[in-house]
Amino acid sequence: MGSVTQTTPDVLRTTLHPADPADAPWWRDAVIYQIYPRSWSDSDGDGIGDLPGITARLPYLRDLGVDAVWLSPFYVSPMNDAGYDVANYRDIDPLFGSLADADALIAGAHDLGIKVLVDLVPNHSSSEHEWFRAALASPPGSPERSRYIFRDGRGEGGVEPPNNWPSVFGGAGWTRVTEADGTPGQWYLHIFDTTQPDYDWNNPEIGDEFVSILEFWCARGVDGFRVDVANALVKEDGLPDFDGPLQAFDATDHNPEAALPSPPGEQAEVDDEGPRAPMWDQEGVHEIYRRWRAVLDAQPSPQRILCAEAWVKPGHRLARYVRPDEMHQAFNFDFLDTHWDAASLRAVIEHSYRDNDAVGAPTTWVLSNHDVVRHASRLGLDQSLPRPNGIAADRAQPDTALGLRRARAATMLMLALPGSAYVYQGEELGLPESTDMPHEFRQDPTFFRTQGKEIGRDGCRVPMPWVKDAPSHGFGPSDRTWLPQPESYGAYAVDQQAGVEGSTLELYRSLLAARRAGRLGLGAASWHELSGDGVVALVNSSGDDSRRTLALVNLGSEPVRLPDGAQVTHRSGELTPDGLVPTDVAVWAVL
Known part of the structure; x- marks a missing residue:
């Protein structure tokens, strides 16, 4: 078996990205670890993770080698959407602890050199928020209703919704209220669940409130904010009907304009000429983020940041969210969505830079999060098909071994790329998706609003395994877990991998240490001449350019021979006896 034939000379030796200066701000190359608080660590045995549980395990994150953590919502909430339905943005839900616990967590993280980002949910509130309760108790046209998007219905007696917008979670995007006198009344918009009414950002009171919320958490010491569905806050004037394909408007992707992933070997770019969907990526969002950026820039050092969750295509429209006076980061979901195919990966890397x-x-590179099938399972599925929104026992199952093999290689590629990166809790253990969860345990509103057509996101949110033979695999002091852990999770537990050569946990620790030491996140990137059919190979030149790291992933059918003199420092799997890189294996090598 020989090395891969080089068939795409147009990308050979091509510079992709210039280096950042050595004194670049912390967020430009940070590796940020996402904690889903319900599933990280339970301190009191109620089966739900909490803030004291997070604080107790912060040394684990220090040893892992991350720069910051992002905490999914911990605010007061009825938990109809796992905390993304916020009833009070300035307090902690008792499920998770108290404001004092939050202060202790932030201080404890800072003591270990770890920054803290919190989730901000500005598109909608909970229906239990005091503002929405006041809106329901007030008449049409009142100041209380003007904080949300209330409209009269269409048709005789207003029996039809104001427009045809659906909900991302399935079903209609509007719900009709009963007025104080008992008569059928207006409708309110909820792009997500019925219990998540959308704010009307045309009302200046909303903007002032969220500036106050930003300032509140900055004063408590947080270092930044991940902004939920950042492309959704502003809707097109007049709320016109949506003429796009309704079947694309689902929980698989928050952007209904986004086509299904490109076939292997292709990375199509979406033409942005013509009308845009009236509920996504409207011009007014940028004014909001310019105001927020000014607020954060006025805070004392270190610099606070904003990271956009924005499912926006094409890439140059997403880049508008991270212009110098707007946000600092935006998740690269095109990278996450790309098939396990060399040409597609090379294309998305080129377009992104x-x-x-x-x-x-x-x-800002990312492979997994709390909304998508974990990449250790996703990459073990048929790569010619779209990414599923959850996996059930009666659906096509991933090849577990193949998925993990590819996931380790994909992670090596991601962490070699200059820029910032996000790691989702448990991916450093190689955790697979929970694919056999009985339906009676499911909690994702997507599952219920689509009558089970969409399985939803519960499978990637299962509590962490820490100790194989402990109750709840060490998640807490009892056997209780808010979602059931698969039997297989014990073998992935931290205590089964810590200190074990070749384990996924030790691979992550080693990669993160080398990335930090070599300042790879600030490096320059160029294609290596080995890039071609079935191979992604790039050179990261960091520092004074005297250190050049080759990152190579073999996605082809034949082993690949490394350049003469290349010294392998890290590998995602075993090499062949004569030192070639097998299929679905990645290496870092010093040139």
């Missing part, structure tokens, strides 16, 4: 470099922003 082109678009973000044009506005002077880092590219």
Whole structure:
């Protein structure tokens, strides 16, 4: 078996991205670890993770080698959407602890050199928020109703919704209220669940409130904010009907304009000429983020940041969210969604650097999060099919071994790319998706609003395994867990991997240490001449350019021979006896 034939000379030796200066701000190359608080660590045995549980395990994150953590919502909430339905943005839900616990967590993280980002949910509130309760108790046209998007219905007696917008979670995007006198009344918009009414950002009171919320958490010491569905806050004037394909408007992707992933070997770019969907990516969102950026820039050092969750295509429109006076980071979901195919990966890397470099922003790489099938399972599925929104026992099952093999290689590629990166809790253990969860345990509103057509996100949110033979695999002091852990999770537990050569946990620790030591996140990137059919190979030149790291992933059918003199420092799997890189294996090598 020989090395891969080089068939795409147009990308050979091509510079992708220039280096950042050595004194670049912390967020340009940070590795940020996402904690889903319900599933990280339970301190009191009620089966739900909490803030004291997070604080107790912060040394684990220090040893892992991350720069910051992002905490999914911990605010007061009825938990109809796992905390993304916020009833009080300035307090902690008793499920998770108290404000004092939050202060202790932030201080404890800072003591270990770890920054803290919190989730901000500005598109909608909970229906239990005091503002929405006041809106329901007030008449049409009142100041209380003007904080949300209330409209009269269409048709005789207003029996039809104001427009045809659906909900991302399935079903209609409007709910009709009963007025105080008992008569059928207006409708309110909820792009997500019925219990998540959308704010009307045309009302200046909303903007003032969220500036106050930003300032509240900055005063408590947080270092930044991940902004939920950042492309959704502003709707097109007049709320016109949506003429796009309704079947694309689901929980698989928050952007209904986004086509299904490109076939292997292709990375199509979406033409942005013509009308845009009236509920996504409207011009008014940028004014909001310019105001927020000014608020954060006025805070004392270190610099606080904003990271956009924005499912926006094409890439140059997403890059508008990270212009110098707007946000600092935006998740690269095109990278996450790309098939396990060399040409597609090379294309998305090229396009991402082109678009973000044009506005002077880092590219923010990500492979998994709390909304998508874990990449250790996703990459073990048929790569010619779209990414599923959850996996059930009666659906096509991933190849567990293949998925993990590819996931380790994908992570090595991601962490070699200049820019920032996010790691989702448990991916450093190689955790697979929970694919056999009985339906009676499911909690994701997507599952219920689609009558089970969409399985939803519960499978990627299962509590962490820490100790194989402890109750709840060490998640808490009892056997209780808010979602059931698969039997297989014990073998992935931290105590089964810590200190074990070749384990996924030790691979992550080693990669993160080398990335930090070599300042790879600030490096320059160029294609290596080995890039070609079935191979992604790039050179990261960091520091004074005297250290050049080759990151190579073999996605082809034949082993690949490394350049003469290349010294392998890290590998995602075993090499062949004669030192070639097998299929679905990645290496870092010093040139």
